[in-house]
Amino acid sequence: MATSSAEKTAPAAPAAQGSSADAAAFNLVRELAAALSAGTVSLPSYPQVAIRLQKMLADEDSDADRLVRVLGAEPVLAARVTTMAGSAALNPTGRKITDLRTAIVLLGFDALRTTAAAFAMVQIRQAGEFKNIEKPIAALWRESVARAAMAYVVARATGKSRPDTAMLAGVLSGVGKLYLLTQMNKHPELFADEAAFHSLVRDWHASIAQALLESWQMAPEIIAAVRDWPTVESDPRHTADLADVLAAADLLLSHGENPELLQGLLADSRAMQRLGLKAGCGTLLADSAAELESLRKALSP
Numbered sequence: 447m448a449t450s451s452a453e454k455t456a457p458a459a460p461a462a463q464g465s466s467a468d469a470a471a472f473n474l475v476r477e478l479a480a481a482l483s484a485g486t487v488s489l490p491s492y493p494q495v496a497i498r499l500q501k502m503l504a505d506e507d508s509d510a511d512r513l514v515r516v517l518g519a520e521p522v523l524a525a526r527v528t529t530m531a532g533s534a535a536l537n538p539t540g541r542k543i544t545d546l547r548t549a550i551v552l553l554g555f556d557a558l559r560t561t562a563a564a565f566a567m568v569q570i571r572q573a574g575e576f577k578n579i580e581k582p583i584a585a586l587w588r589e590s591v592a593r594a595a596m597a598y599v600v601a602r603a604t605g606k607s608r609p610d611t612a613m614l615a616g617v618l619s620g621v622g623k624l625y626l627l628t629q630m631n632k633h634p635e636l637f638a639d640e641a642a643f644h645s646l647v648r649d650w651h652a653s654i655a656q657a658l659l660e661s662w663q664m665a666p667e668i669i670a671a672v673r674d675w676p677t678v679e680s681d682p683r684h685t686a687d688l689a690d691v692l693a694a695a696d697l698l699l700s701h702g703e704n705p706e707l708l709q710g711l712l713a714d715s716r717a718m719q720r721l722g723l724k725a726g727c728g729t730l731l732a733d734s735a736a737e738l739e740s741l742r743k744a745l746s747p
Contacts, residue, residue, distance in 0.1 A: 470636035471646070474629060478650055487657040489566075489621075490628050491573035495520045496566035497662065503555045503562075504663035510550045513558070517546060523565045527553065530561045533744035535598065535737045556610035559664075560594065563617045564745045570628070579630050586627065588746075590620045595741035596695035599734040604721045606686045612695075615671045617745065619692055621658055622651035622672075651676065678717050686720035693717035698727060 481487045499516055502508045517524045524546050531537060531549035536557060543549050550558065567590075570576065571583045594616025601612035626646055630637040637643050652673045659669045671688035674681075678693045694717045701708040705728050712718050712727065723730075 470633040471642060474633050474636060474646070475650075477629075478654070482653055482657055485657070485661075487625070487654060488661065489570060489625055489658060491570045491575065492566050493569045495523060496562045496569075499523075499562045500559060500662045500664070503559055510547055513550050514547050517550070523562065526565050527558065527561050530557060530744045534740035535595075536744075554610055556608065556614045560610070560614040560617050560745070563614070564591075567617075567624070570624070575631065576628060579627055582627055583624065586620050586624055590617055591742055591745045592699050593619050593692065593695050594745060595738045596699050597691050598741060599730065599738060600695050600698070600721070600723070601688075601691050603730055603734075604686070604691070604723065606721055607688045607691050611665075611668065612688060612691045613741070615668050615675075615688055615692055616695060618655070618659065618664070618668065618672050619675060622653075622655035623647050625654045625658065626650065679715060681716065684720065686717075686722075690717040690720050694721055694723060698731065 478487075495516070499513070502512065502516060517527055528543050528546060528549045531552045532543040534540070537543060537552065543552065553561070567587050571580060571587060576583060594613045597612040597616035598609045601607040602609040626643070627637075636646075655672045656669055659672060667688055671692055674689040675692035675696070678689045694715070697711060697715060697718065698708070701711060708727060712724050718724060
């Protein structure tokens with residue numbers, strides 16, 4: 447069997463077991479390694495209509511009529527598409543959008559992918575098997591939505607990436623962590639240890655995210671950005687890319703309310719330097735406040 451690109455980047459499994467938490471970590475890592483090797487990593491309760499739509503959007507022969515037929519069979523997803531198309535950021539004319547075909551044409555494929563991913567995340571959050579972890583899933587989704595909205599604004603301001611593509615990458619930026627959260631039911635003793643969970647996210651986020659996004663036939667640019675954005679500050683390269691946009695968005699979200707601290711961080715941030723965002727971030731945030739709120743509402747249930 448050919449080795450997947452996700453498998454090539456997977457961390458090695460631990461060699462020994464100690465406490466019950468160590469044993470749980472060993473078992474989970476062994477399961478992850480096996481799933482990555484077999485190419486069977488998938489998000490539990492991820493709706494089939496979202497997977498079908500993602501694959502259709504990867505097909506260059508797909509057109510609005512085919513998409514209307516798929517979306518029309520799922521009223522909740524169709525409603526989210528029209529809501530997204532009517533948001534202030536994506537529809538600055540303010541014209542009310544009620545027709546699904548018009549909404550599809552207005553949004554374009556990347557914004558449709560974003561909407562499908564948002565719909566899927568809500569379905570996972572509401573799945574009965576994950577009721578006991580609904581709060582951490584909801585918190586992760588809020589982080590991803592905020593990062594997606596900010597990435598849209600950063601990409602448009604810098605011109606380094608397409609805003610719709612940046613928003614999609616932001617929505618997907620926590621997908622590796624989401625997968626690990628869904629494993630909590632099988633390993634509760636491990637996830638009671640916050641430090642152990644953060645260690646798993648650090649070591650496995652990239653490989654899991656890459657495997658999932660490859661299975662959904664996402665563009666290589668998006669896969670690379672979701673995989674790499676947490677570590678771009680240690681990368682000395684000079685050319686900006688989509689991972690820098692996500693990292694910059696995260697920095698602005700974390701410190702945007704403290705202008706003095708943010709200004710000090712700008713000088714040290716490689717992502718910000720590559721994007722050319724060394725100054726004026728306070729103005730950018732102020733000017734984009736209404737747009738950011740509009741995007742958050744459009745992406746939230």
